[in-house]
Amino acid sequence: MHDILRRILFLTCISIFTLTDVNAQIGGSHTYEFLNLTSSARIAGMGGNFLAIKDNDITLALANPSLITPELHNQLAFSFVNYFNGLNYGFITYSRTFNKAGSFVATFQFIDYGKFTETDAAGNVYGTFSASEYALNIGWGRQLSPHFSIGANGKLIYSALESYNSFGIAVDVAGTYTTKEQSFAASLIGRNIGAQIIPYRPGEYESLPFELQIGLSEKLKHIPLRFSQLLTHLETWDLSSTDPNDPANQTDPITGETKQKSGIGKLADNLMRHIVLGAELTIAKVLSLRIGYNYQRRQELKLYNKAGLAGFSFGVGVRVKMFNLSYTRGSFQAGSPNPNYITLSVNLQEFSKKK
Secondary structure, three states, rough: HHHHHHHHHHHHHHHHHHHHOOOOOOOOOOOOOHHOOOOHHHHHHHHOOOOOOOOOOHHOOOOOOHOOOOOOOEEEEEEEOOOOOOOOEEEEEEEEEEEOOOEEEEEEEEEEEEEEEEEEEOOOEEEEEEOOOOOOOEEEEOOOOOOOEEEEEEEEEEEEOEEEEEEEEEEEEEEEEEEEOOOEEEEEEEEEEEEEEEEEOOOOOOOOEEEEEEEHHHHHOOOOOOEEEEOOOOOOOOOOOOOOOOOOHOOOOOOOEEOOOOOOHHHHHHHOOOOOEEEEEEOOOEEEEEEEHHHHHHHHHOEEEEEOOOEEEEEEEEEEEEEEEEEEEEEEOOOOOOOOOEEEEOOOHHHHHOO
């Protein structure tokens, strides 16, 4: 069954890559990009913004609503990220299951861009202004069979950038397949399907950052080690970018030609830009060690003369009774401050049992 499913997913990816625009790039072309920020330290520690791991972790529900189950009932989680240069963002998540309506997860998401100095074109200072964005997410999930589950997130989005305000709505839809023992899982998700209802400027509507992703994970049978693979931006084949400061991209002064990769090199580079790899080692069910590798992030943010650990992330998780604390340190660029992710989740149901 695993082999058949993997072949189906592989053929699906190839079909999508073939049908999509081969020259498209995605950077800076959408509004509400904050919706794609990583929502938990565990996800960040494994390199991406989405995981296909069905182990009743509420911090995965926002990224993958098909993981919402009754077992998440009465769980609460907080995530905070100290990002770059004083920029902070975070998430507050709570789950509740109702007998007739089903299982729901509510998440409030925010990002604070900090204070900015307001000036005119001549540099005259008029004061300061702030910028922030918010989203209220309501997720719902349902188990269709012992192996298949579905879920969706509804999003209300508000953005306030100085005197410009915008309002939008969006939805994520997802499906997950798991084996009976839940050692293998595969998820397909369409993210940020929606529209800008009120634009920043009258009549100037912008598109949302839609993305199609596939997530795979497999836990080894005799070792408490789980591998994760995320296939990103299946709706767009070409995610490449060119660093004009890289000597490899400079024009040859004699021939006037720019050095380019071979056809196979371009194919391999573009393919790897869609792949995020992660691994998680669990020790005695109380300690988890995580590592992730994001090739696309490494190519975009590494310095041509010093790559360092750009694109790698390292995390740790500690479980003590009903509490679960996770921390991740992401490496974005050599020589620059890197983000810190902290997530605390608590199973309030355990308090009820004790009482």
